[in-house]
Amino acid sequence: MSAMLAIATVELRRFLRDKSNIFFVFIFPLLLILLLGSQFGAGSGQARVAIAGPGSALAQALTAKLQSSGVVVTASGENAARADLSRGRTDVGLFLDESDGAAFDAGQPAELDVVMASQSSAQAVLQQVRTAVQAVGLERSQLAALTGAGIPEDRARPALVQAAAQVAVPTVDIVDTNDVAQEFRGLGKFDLGASQQLLLFVFLSSLTGAATLIQARRFGVVGRVMSAPVSSGQVVAGQALGRFAIAFVQGGFIMAGTALLFGVDWGNLWLSALVLVLFCAVAAAAAMMVGSVIDNDTAAAGVGVGGGLVLGGLGGCMVPPEFFPEALAAISYATPHRWAYDAFAAIQRQDGTLGDILPQLGVLAGMAAALLLLGAWLLRWSLSRAL
Template sequence: MSAILAIAGVELRRFLRDKSNIFFVFIFPLVLILLLGSQFGAGSGQARVGISGPGGAVPQALAAKLAASGAEVIFADADTVRAELSRGRTDVGLFIDDAAAADFDSGRPAGLAVVMASQSSAQAVMQEVRTAVQAVSMEQRQLAALTGAGIPADQAKDALDRARQLAVAPTVEITDTNEISQEFRGLGRFDLGASQQLLLFVFLSSLTGAATLIQARRFGVVGRVLAAPVSSGQTVAGQALGRFAIALVQGSYIMIGTAVLFGVQWGNLWLSALVLTLFCAVSAAAAMVVGSVMDNDAAAAGIGVGGGLVLGGLGGSMVPPEFFPAALRTVSYATPHRWAYDALADIQRHEGTLADILPQLGVLALMAAFLLLVGARLLRRSLTRAL
């Protein structure tokens, strides 16, 4: 077992020592997810409003109205709210100065500064903010009218609170019959892109990492390993484990990085990690096949990139398969990406359980087992082939 782990560790170190992989494995995926999420990512369906200003009645009253309408409200200083607006993490920013807070507390008209973000969802959030401001203003005028009629302020507030509790506000229920809208409802801005790019780059890194297997054969690394007291079976197992380690490092980095930097919700982490593990096994087995069949590492890298992009696009890693025509949607199930995509979608969007994703896990396990058997057999044959 120690020999297998040693061989796998060597393969992983050789892959990470390639300086080009530092960009393509650790930097480029996160940058691409950021760009895709910023430009095309769907909002979470929840309005996000940032409020900056001193403490007092007006920010609290506005926050209460916005929260009651389902909006997410954050309190921060002006620079932080502007930064959140520029990054697309907040739809509308409310800026309240000391004079406006004092005017509101004293019953005088107060002026508020409002900044709307550039994303399309900000228009609807701005309307929610207007509604909240109008509601707070109306309550303030009602209170002023009662106190102006000689009613003490405390009694006036209690009377207004009781009236609001007795009044039944009209409600509007909107039913969306669009299946695609229903499918993506509740996703965060970066959630969809993160799951797609996770599958794309894990498979790409694995296939391009097949070049290290070819180099190990060409440069005599495998020959020197076999000269030691190491069997061919251990060598094959070590190479397979090395390919798996490469894929798992890539996938774990993307999953953790997107969760920390972009707040991506992966649902049940244990189930998502299980899907990632099986997909890494499929990717590693595919890399074994490529690295055993080909003798030229540059050609293998080219085929790995081309094949990885084609399979990734066909499996939904570029365009969600929900947008595919019926025929292409059926063909996409020939790729491991589609099965992993469906499993992650169930976990992220529908709080899927292990029972819900068992079919996808079963198919991924069968794909991994088949490709691993083929790759191991081909590698055994290639160990004795002169390069």
């Protein structure tokens, strides 16, 4: 056991010496999750409206009405609102001036300048803006009618509020029969991308770490270690333990960072951590298998990146497997990514328990054990031939 820990410690030290790892292992995944979530996240269709212009009763009424219907409203200057529209940060811009506010206060018609962004969701948001404008105009007309009939404004406003509370507003319940839509219902903006990129980068980082085992073989480190009472299995296990520690720290950092920065809901943290542990074990064992077969560390890095991307894409880390054709979906279960993806999906979307994800955990544990045993055998075989 002490030999395994010593080998793992050396692996960690070699990893920490390369300062570029800090960016590619910890910072880059969060940036990619931010980018993907902002553009394609499940919650990216939330309505966003920017109101530009001086503060007025009209702006306040529109803001309250839009926010009551679930629209995110921001108040900004004209230039900032136009910049947000051009960059897709907001769906609709409402541009008000002093004459609009004065006309509203006087009970006169106001002409509002409305600009819609180019994204497809803007059309639906524009309809929400129209509804809000009509509702505000109706309330203003009702108030004007009451005050015109001789009722003081301080009595007319509470009367309108009381009347609105007593009216039963009809509601529409929409039942979505689309299985895929129901599968992703309730997911946060970054939830799906966070789990996908977690699996992708943990596996990629581990496979590229296979180069350290090749270098250890090339420089004769493995041979000298095995001249002591240390088996090839202990060498692979020590190397894998080091890669496992790096992968688990990376995965834990991504989980914590996305939860704190982006509000990602990982469900039951203990179960999510258990899935991460077993997936990291598979990734570390796979890296050791690659490091035992390939003799060139540069080639191993290329194989690690290429193989990691292919397996990640096939396992649902780029496109959700719910969109896969039936044949491709069946093939995806040959990858550890798909089993881990399904486990995270059960925990995040369905509040799954340990019993619900036991099949996925069992497959991941079996993959890790098989790859580690295969890596040990391949390492012994590789030492019998020259590099």
